[in-house]
Amino acid sequence: MAASNTNAPTSDVTPVGAQAEAEAHRLPPAPANNPHSLAASVRDAAIAAFLAGVLGFFFIGVRTDIAPGGLDLRMRWGAWIVSILVVFAGRLLLNIFVWKTDKPITRRVKTGSGGMSETVSKTLKYALLAFALILPFFFTTFFPGKDRQFIDLAILIMTYIMLGWGLNIVVGLAGLLDLGYVAFYAVGAYSFALLAQYLDFGFWLALPLAGLLAATWGMILGFPVLRLRGDYLAIVTLAFGEIIRVVLLNWYEFTKGPDGISGIPKPTFFGLELKRGEGGFADFFGIAYDPIHRFIFLYYIILALALITNLVTMRLRRLPIGRAWEALREDEIACRSLGINTRNTKLTAFAIGAMFGGFAGSFFATRQGFISPESFTFLESAIILAIVVLGGLGSQIGVVIASVVMIGGIELLRNLGFLQQVFGSGFDPVQYRMLIFGLAMVLIMVWKPRGLVSTREPSAVYKEKKRIGADMVAQGEGH
Amino acid sequence: MSGAAELLLAVRGVETYYGNIVALRGVDMDVHRGEIVTLIGANGAGKSTLMMTICGDPRARKGRIVYDGMDITQMPTHEIVSHGIAQSPEGRRIFPRMTVMENLQMGAALVDPDHFDKDIEKVFKLFPRLKERIAQRGGTLSGGEQQMLAIARALMSRPKLLLLDEPSLGLAPLIVKQIFDAIRELNEKEGLTVFLVEQNAFHALKLAHRGYVMVNGVITMSGTGAELLKKEEVRAAYLEGGRH
Numbered sequence: 154m155a156a157s158n159t160n161a162p163t164s165d166v167t168p169v170g171a172q173a174e175a176e177a178h179r180l181p182p183a184p185a186n187n188p189h190s191l192a193a194s195v196r197d198a199a200i201a202a203f204l205a206g207v208l209g210f211f212f213i214g215v216r217t218d219i220a221p222g223g224l225d226l227r228m229r230w231g232a233w234i235v236s237i238l239v240v241f242a243g244r245l246l247l248n249i250f251v252w253k254t255d256k257p258i259t260r261r262v263k264t265g266s267g268g269m270s271e272t273v274s275k276t277l278k279y280a281l282l283a284f285a286l287i288l289p290f291f292f293t294t295f296f297p298g299k300d301r302q303f304i305d306l307a308i309l310i311m312t313y314i315m316l317g318w319g320l321n322i323v324v325g326l327a328g329l330l331d332l333g334y335v336a337f338y339a340v341g342a343y344s345f346a347l348l349a350q351y352l353d354f355g356f357w358l359a360l361p362l363a364g365l366l367a368a369t370w371g372m373i374l375g376f377p378v379l380r381l382r383g384d385y386l387a388i389v390t391l392a393f394g395e396i397i398r399v400v401l402l403n404w405y406e407f408t409k410g411p412d413g414i415s416g417i418p419k420p421t422f423f424g425l426e427l428k429r430g431e432g433g434f435a436d437f438f439g440i441a442y443d444p445i446h447r448f449i450f451l452y453y454i455i456l457a458l459a460l461i462t463n464l465v466t467m468r469l470r471r472l473p474i475g476r477a478w479e480a481l482r483e484d485e486i487a488c489r490s491l492g493i494n495t496r497n498t499k500l501t502a503f504a505i506g507a508m509f510g511g512f513a514g515s516f517f518a519t520r521q522g523f524i525s526p527e528s529f530t531f532l533e534s535a536i537i538l539a540i541v542v543l544g545g546l547g548s549q550i551g552v553v554i555a556s557v558v559m560i561g562g563i564e565l566l567r568n569l570g571f572l573q574q575v576f577g578s579g580f581d582p583v584q585y586r587m588l589i590f591g592l593a594m595v596l597i598m599v600w601k602p603r604g605l606v607s608t609r610e611p612s613a614v615y616k617e618k619k620r621i622g623a624d625m626v627a628q629g630e631g632h
Numbered sequence: 633m634s635g636a637a638e639l640l641l642a643v644r645g646v647e648t649y650y651g652n653i654v655a656l657r658g659v660d661m662d663v664h665r666g667e668i669v670t671l672i673g674a675n676g677a678g679k680s681t682l683m684m685t686i687c688g689d690p691r692a693r694k695g696r697i698v699y700d701g702m703d704i705t706q707m708p709t710h711e712i713v714s715h716g717i718a719q720s721p722e723g724r725r726i727f728p729r730m731t732v733m734e735n736l737q738m739g740a741a742l743v744d745p746d747h748f749d750k751d752i753e754k755v756f757k758l759f760p761r762l763k764e765r766i767a768q769r770g771g772t773l774s775g776g777e778q779q780m781l782a783i784a785r786a787l788m789s790r791p792k793l794l795l796l797d798e799p800s801l802g803l804a805p806l807i808v809k810q811i812f813d814a815i816r817e818l819n820e821k822e823g824l825t826v827f828l829v830e831q832n833a834f835h836a837l838k839l840a841h842r843g844y845v846m847v848n849g850v851i852t853m854s855g856t857g858a859e860l861l862k863k864e865e866v867r868a869a870y871l872e873g874g875r876h
Binding site: 473476477479480483484486487488489490491492493494495609611612613614615 | 687689708709710712713714718719721725726727728729730731733734737738739741742752766767769785786789
């Protein structure tokens with residue numbers, strides 16, 4: 154059992170005697186020609202810069218323009234030199250901090266004992282929750298000029314958090330790669346919009362129905378794909394997402410096709426509309442009307458919906474069904490051999506995940522007041538999936554971080570006007586958002602292949618019963 | 633073993649196919665209550681297929697499988713398991729990212745939760761090492777521990793019949809001995825019926841009350857473990873070179 158002993162928690166024991174000596178031998182004195190020295194780093198960076206100069210001379214340094222009667226050559230020395238400098242600086246920084254250092258910054262930070270990191274993550278969770286609860290007032294107090302914009306952004310991020318949490322049930326817990334999650338989002342949105350248009354339903358009445366309808370569609374999708382896994386499942390769910398969108402687009406008489414549905418009612422606060430004048434929310438409570446009320450109200454609705462999603466997921470994880478989802482992700486054959494009904498387990502995962510997607514869709518419809526099939530393209534599915542994967546499959550807090558970074562990050566690009574002074578007036582950072590998006594994904598996957606939060610919290614712990622029987626004491630084991 | 637023991641599992645004329653390829657060509661086999669029965673044979677003989685067919689995945693195309701008086705031939709796997717057949721599948725197939733505790737909980741998925749505390753103490757007694765590893769992820773266990781976990785997980789479902797597929801696969805002789813000792817203990821103390829599929833013919837036949845030899849999807853020989861061990865054909869085919 155020698156192999157198993159490596160797992161024993163002995164790593165924190167300080168080496169003594171012979172072991173300590175062996176450790177000392179492993180760190181030889183720095184050789185004269187230390188590859189980690191600054192000079193070596195600079196030399197290496199200089200070589201890289203030289204190569205960049207040679208390679209980039211024709212690509213960057215020379216520009217051809219079509220001129221009357223042929224091509225016109227133009228030298229761009231500035232750009233060429235800048236590119237060389239960028240390569241030099243980049244290579245030097247990488248050398249100093251990552252490649253040629255004794256302490257690379259990419260080296261895994263030694264995680265403390267389980268208890269320590271758990272407290273940290275717990276504290277972080279409660280801090281985030283507390284901030285989420287006071288967020289609208291935080292913005293109205295500290296950013297009175299921009300509060301509307303910020304709260305609107307918070308609503309958007311919160312919607313993606315909710316979608317991420319919903320998809321996390323299907324992809325993160327049950328391990329069913331679903332590329333068509335946006336279909337349920339669309340079903341939820343259109344359920345509410347159509348119920349409101351044809352039957353005059355309000356938001357609160359339509360919300361459960363939209364969730365139910367989305368769950369039904371989840372089951373309808375679930376049945377044909379029960380036997381599929383991995384890539385095949387992904388393809389079929391992708392197709393399903395597109396089918397829903399195309400149907401919404403082409404069923405003109407019912408859904409108004411590409412024109413979309415407008416005039417979707419706003420949610421009411423226990424029957425009170427958030428409007429100006431008589432009978433409105435502000436009038437009832439005797440406060441001055443302010444359009445920000447509606448944003449704050451919408452924010453709290455999506456926060457509540459998202460928190461419900463999270464609570465339900467966390468609760469389910471501790472129940473047999475949630476455990477079965479995770480086991481299904483790990484090994485389907487083992488699940489079946491343990492008597493798990495894999496069909497029902499998958500269907501519940503699809504249905505519950507879809508239901509939360511439907512709720513989020515209804516909210517989206519009421520927030521926008523207008524929906525059209527354009528809002529439910531594959532790109533949405535991809536973004537939601539990216540949030541789940543980047544956050545760390547199955548991690549709830551990871552989804553929050555990834556949503557804030559990705560959705561918030563894209564919005565942040567709109568506020569980088571100062572970059573125009575650097576890159577010229579035609580530069581619009583928003584145009585590069587997909588490039589940055591992709592780059593961020595590649596980088597995260599390189600550094601943290603299992604997502605930002607890759608630790609998985611066990612759903613159950615073994616509580617040892619301290620039973621000190623006479624037989625144990627006799628053998629001296631009664632500790 | 634008394635000869636008049638009650639029949640727990642009867643396999644009659646079972647034929648199983650993978651697509652058009654025949655894997656089992658009419659297998660007959662009996663397992664009595666309280667017995668350890670082993671099935672030995674070369675790679676690809678169909679041993680694992682028989683075990684999986686008993687669990688209904690794949691289904692038998694012909695023949696009948698009767699367990700405890702019930703015809704389970706056409707039953708879905710999860711129902712078969714709910715009637716008290718537990719399986720430790722080939723290659724262990726523990727849940728690598730879940731803890732030992734959660735793996736054991738999955739084993740007890742179909743059992744009244746009231747039994748859980750008592751049952752888990754029982755498997756800890758059998759495999760004390762699992763208790764030390766209780767909060768560890770399944771994937772971080774050594775091969776022997778994973779095998780113990782796979783058996784323990786199967787035991788958590790309170791089976792009447794335990795199916796084990798090559799528990800000795802890839803394990804050091806000392807660990808194989810530990811695991812086989814545990815199987816013997818379960819059989820002797822708890823009266824658990826065990827059906828053991830093995831390549832390690834020598835150990836399996838020494839452990840088992842009775843054995844079957846499978847070649848190309850048919851049973852070619854059967855008898856008590858000791859009888860089979862003495863047979864020249866068995867020795868030549870499965871033991872020479874394998875014995876230590």
